[in-house]
Amino acid sequence: MKRRDFLKVTGTGAAVAAAGGVAPLLEACAGKARPLGRKVVVLAIDGMDPELVRRFVARGGMPTFKKFIEGNAFMPLGTSLPPQSPVAWSDFITGAGPGVHGIFDFIHRDPETMLPYLSISRSTPPSKTVKLGRLVIPLTGGKVENLRRGPCFWEVLARNDVPAVVFKCPSNFPPVKVRAKTVSGLGTPDIRGTYGTFSYYTDDPPADADEFTGGECIPIRLWEEAFTADLTGPANTFRENSPPAKLRLTVYRDPTRDVAKITWGGDEVILKKGEWSGWHRVRFKLAGPLADAVGMVRFYLKEVRPHFRLYVSPVNIDPLEPALPISTPSKYAAQVARRAGRYYTQGFPEDTKALSHDVFGEEEYLAQAEIVLRERLACLDETLADFDDGFYYFYFSSIDQNTHMMWRTMDPKHPLYRPDAPPEVKGAVEHFYRAMDGALARTLAKVDDRTTFFIISDHGFAPFYREFNVNTWLLDNGYIALADPFRRAETEFLDNIDWGRTLAYGLGLNSVYLNLRGREPRGIVEPEEAAALAAKLAAELEAYRDPETGKRVLVKVYKSRDCYRGPAAAEAPELVLGFARGYRLADDSAAVEFPKRICKVREDKWAADHCIDPPHVRGVLFCNKPVAAKAPALKDLAPTILKEFGLEPPREMTGRPILA
């Protein structure tokens, strides 16, 4: 297995086969809490930017926000360090910083093996198995665990009999076992165990098909206007070496009309060119009739002829029949789906990778994002209808994902700006802000004089014009040595590093680690030299200027020993990179690759970001009560909510209540 594959498949797929025992455990914790007569409502809008709110409100497209701002508090909300969603929402959940919850970046590494892993959750296949030929029979259940540590404020609420609904909060997979109605958010994988892998069937595969990330291109050949191909499912732990389970699809195309039929396992769907299907259940056989894994997909028939192009969404966990625990109580996800319709369960459902790889055009991407939004609004209506007491949290990913992808269409300074783009593409970001205005109007219907109401975002946004590869910089400046310099172009995920001559390395989107003796397996930096080396590196990085623009790339490089406090602080990267607006870490740097150039123009359509210096991407805070704090931050929300219910925040919460 390549190291990149290790990241793609975190083992969650394997656990699908054997994790059936986890859900019932949650059931034991479910129950009813006493009524309170007091409400706290949080509308969480990932990535909502204060400046964009002001701009779009001024244009008149957000009347509900405009009215709300007139009579209530609206201010920037301090984000996390670094301002990445898993870190930020962990700050929100725990009321504390990464030193307490232990989430420092999207990607962490195991200091013993130096293998990278996704930081939010980890899945492990069954530890005890018996082999019968090629069949592997698990004797124990697989395990899927939430890696976030520290307190969770709705656990405190539940312990004190405060009813709570928490829909799709990020960094909560698998959901905390708690006596509350919760559905997991960012971190929830697709059935393959990835953050979302689409399948693209075509007889005209693009040249870079082998390099797709977040998707798989399957070349096909039509014979008598039909073809068969496999849809990939979870790793099949019932088989030796856990090969991926497959489901056979057969696709028929009409001889002249732009219509096609997809069939699988007795089910079928007919689509016209340009149409999306609804959700369809897919069942992967793992051990004959004895074990299977159920998921659901949407089909999109992009083109019928001259070339055939069929997009199949990542295989989502079906909320009606979840293969992994995604809610508490375990039936809650299904309860919502039965009334509101099935919905994307994967963490970030907007298929940004399909747009990045040109599998989607811009209008096609926006159509998919609209489906996600429609589903989420239906869930909002359903969960709000069910709520009349206690705590309520509802999360939207639309603004975040669509600003990442569509900022470039509204920013004439962006290198990917197209003056001739259609108005609906240029106005896409504003469109989704307007949609949040509608969500606010629906939510306000539940807000009364006994309700404390917040609208929050975890961070704002900045354009992403140019990218910076910190690992190339470290290599060029002698902080990293390669074991085989001739393999430089093939190096990824720390697999070609000469640890005996390496002082520091970058991993993830903002993190730089020292190769510390006693922590890294072949560490050479003595602990007593670490502070001086970190300071030297920080100063040199802060002084670095982009050779093409002459601008500073990093506004500030944070030394973690000055920023993080708590039991997990020792695991933190030594340096956290605070990029200037317009810059962000290059994708290949996050994957520890070493291209020749340190800085270059951003060419991917993911062309706006927030993983920069935190003060430059603060989120939003709206509240219907006076806010006393001068500089409120995300981690202050948990203690504030607890205080609203008259509860004392746990000792580990370092945030402070913000209301007057």
Add this chain to the structure above:
Amino acid sequence: MWYFNLAFTRLFDALVWPFRVWPAGGLLFVSVVAGVAMLLIFKVTSNQRAIRRTRDLIRAHMLAMRLFRDDAAVVVESQKKVLRTNLTYLRYAVVPIVFILPVVVLIMVQLNLRYGPAPARPGEAVVVKAVFEGALDEGATLAASPEVAVETPALRIPYEREADWRVRPLEAGTFELVLKSRGKDWGKKLVVGPPAVGRVSSRRVSGVWAQLMNPGERPLSSNLKAIEVKYPSRENKILGLRVHWIITFFVVSLVAAFALKGVFRTEV
């Protein structure tokens, strides 16, 4: 065949009528009745005395194996005899099974009509499929009442002699789809409603055997082999658990047959 199907379907309607508000109860009741019917057919069509004698012989040889387990020759000989007598027993069972099988098939066909497919749901698309006897009619079209939207042109698969459409019912009810082909019209019922609604016939077919297996609607004349609606599967719950109706039927009918064999003095 149509009148036979009609009569048998009406008989079943009457059987499950008391359970119209508890469909699972109807399945359990029919399974018990089927178990009793199988038992009675077995009793009437089998050689009860020979079966009793064969079973006694098997018991005797088993006993011999236990009593003379120190004597390898006796044990091996008894094992051989158990095997041979078992084959004899199977021979006696063949005749009643031949009589039971058609009855079971007919019962299962009727059960499938009620517990197999679920009605289409308002707003959810289903596929309608026409399979032609001879060459595919490339100009075949599908029409429906205003409550049902035909959303796609025909998808034609010439080598399968098949044309497919996607239709979306807009409200609950029973609607008529009309397939227009070569100057003729063929109707097919589309049942739309809540999952608990009674009979749902997936296929309207031609041919005697196909009609026996698909008794829900009048047979088709030549040129057309079948018109089929791909309904979703029905979710049958027994004691809160989702169980396929075939499993429920076999388990309950067998348990009923074995439990009642003393009552009906039947050697099985």
